[in-house]
Each structure stands twice: as structure tokens, then as C-alpha cells.
Amino acid sequence: MPVGTSIIKCNIEELIVRLNAALASEYQAWSQYIISAALTRGVLAKESACAFLSHADEELEHAGILVRRIIELDGRPVTEPSTWSKLHEEQVFGNDTSVNTMVRLNTTGEGGAIKMYSDLFEFTDGKDVVTASLIEEILGDEVRHERELLIILENLEQ
Ligand SMILES: [Fe+2]
Numbered sequence: 001m002p003v004g005t006s007i008i009k010c011n012i013e014e015l016i017v018r019l020n021a022a023l024a025s026e027y028q029a030w031s032q033y034i035i036s037a038a039l040t041r042g043v044l045a046k047e048s049a050c051a052f053l054s055h056a057d058e059e060l061e062h063a064g065i066l067v068r069r070i071i072e073l074d075g076r077p078v079t080e081p082s083t084w085s086k087l088h089e090e091q092v093f094g095n096d097t098s099v100n101t102m103v104r105l106n107t108t109g110e111g112g113a114i115k116m117y118s119d120l121f122e123f124t125d126g127k128d129v130v131t132a133s134l135i136e137e138i139l140g141d142e143v144r145h146e147r148e149l150l151i152i153l154e155n156l157e158q
């Protein structure tokens with residue numbers, strides 16, 4: 001076992017399962033943001049679409065970070081979209097694709113991501129420094145995403 005793996009004090013198998021669940025949620029968040037940006041019409045359409053697209057880019061960056069860490073841990077990153085929803089609960093738009101609903105659903109998604117990464121940070125904190133610091137960085141982005149969407153929501157409701 002590489003020394004880099006031997007210093008990890010949490011259960012590595014469980015860690016890989018959790019990282020894969022996070023990866024699935026990032027792929028779904030990316031896809032949801034791309035679709036939201038393409039469907040955006042009406043009030044604050046430009047601001048909303050810009051936020052959706054910049055968040056989409058960052059979710060894909062997060063997916064890359066997770067993929068690299070899973071491989072570093074000798075795990076296998078999820079590749080099949082059919083397994084994403086088994087690992088992660090999807091936010092579904094349904095027929096209502098108003099800006100308001102899409103911003104609201106994406107905000108809920110960010111809230112879920114914040115909770116998930118906060119749990120993952122607790123799981124790795126003091127036990128796997130490398131993963132914990134990656135998670136800390138991603139968590140900071142998710143908190144900012146939620147904040148940005150809440151500001152748009154506030155403006156929409158004025
Ligand atoms: Fe993310």
C-alpha cells in the first residue's frame with residue numbers, strides 16, 4: 001500500500017462510496033444547470049442563465065477533483081448515468097420551467113450539496129487530510145452557489 005494511502009485513518013471503502021455519491025450529484029448538478037440555462041426565459045433571464053452556466057462549469061470542476069481523488073484511492077469512479085440516480089436523489093423540474101422554479105430547485109440542490117459535503121468533511125477531518133482539504137474547497141464553492149441563487153431569488157420576488 002502506498003504511504004499516501006497508509007496515512008488515511010477512516011474506512012477507505014466507505015470513503016470511496018461517499019466520494020462516488022458526491023460525484024454522481026456533481027454530474028447531475030452540472031446537467032441540471034446546463035438545462036436550466038438553456039430553458040431560462042423572462043425576468044432576470046440573463047442574470048439567471050449566467051449564474052447557471054458559471055455554476056455548471058464549477059460543478060464539472062468538482063466532478064474532476066472527485067474523479068482524480070477516487071482514482072488516487074484505487075477506487076473506480078461512477079461512469080454510467082443510470083447509476084447516478086441510485087447514488088443521488090435528483091431534483092426534477094417537471095413541467096414548470098419558470099425562472100423562479102428553476103432557481104428555487106437549484107437552490108435546494110445546493111443546500112443538499114452543502115449538507116453532503118459538510119458530512120463528508122466531518123468523515124475525513126483529522127483522518128484524511130488530502131480528501132478533507134479538497135472537500136473544504138468544494139464546500140466553499142457550494143456555499144457561494146447557494147448564496148448567489150438566493151440573491152437572484154430575492155430579486156425575482158421583489
Ligand atoms: Fe459542486
Ligand SMILES: [Fe+2]
Pocket residue numbers: 029055059110113141142145
Ligand atoms: Fe453547486
